[in-house]
Amino acid sequence: MTTIDQVSAASDAAPASFSVHIPDAELEAEPLDPEQIVSGTPEVTGKVLWESPDGKQLRGIWQITPGVVTDTEANELFVVVSGRATVAVEGGATLEIGPGDACVLREGDRTTWTVHETLRKAYHISL
Numbered sequence: 001m002t003t004i005d006q007v008s009a010a011s012d013a014a015p016a017s018f019s020v021h022i023p024d025a026e027l028e029a030e031p032l033d034p035e036q037i038v039s040g041t042p043e044v045t046g047k048v049l050w051e052s053p054d055g056k057q058l059r060g061i062w063q064i065t066p067g068v069v070t071d072t073e074a075n076e077l078f079v080v081v082s083g084r085a086t087v088a089v090e091g092g093a094t095l096e097i098g099p100g101d102a103c104v105l106r107e108g109d110r111t112t113w114t115v116h117e118t119l120r121k122a123y124h125i126s127l
């Protein structure tokens with residue numbers, strides 16, 4: 001089995017198939033724009049696992065600690081691995097998400113994330 005660590009150590013050409021254990025994957029700091037923080041001291045980490053040659057498709061892991069932040073979304077499908085949050089979509093639904101939930105966000109959705117427990121997700125984004 002090829003793991004993500006082996007992918008990182010390989011040449012620039014990533015193998016067609018690999019696996020990663022999402023709960024234990026090491027993530028890198030992704031500082032938030034201070035204007036996005038509504039309350040608390042949330043910290044974001046993540047790791048891009050795959051990017052299409054044209055840069056328009058991304059797959060990865062993302063995590064945020066408790067707090068309240070705003071965002072403008074891309075087209076995204078994600079599955080929550082751990083943690084809980086409430087995602088309020090401006091002019092739309094309020095989504096209560098937790099482990100095992102799949103969520104779809106549309107490009108341009110303006111959201112407010114209230115993170116109750118550190119949330120980790122696996123995502124696919126289309127730009």
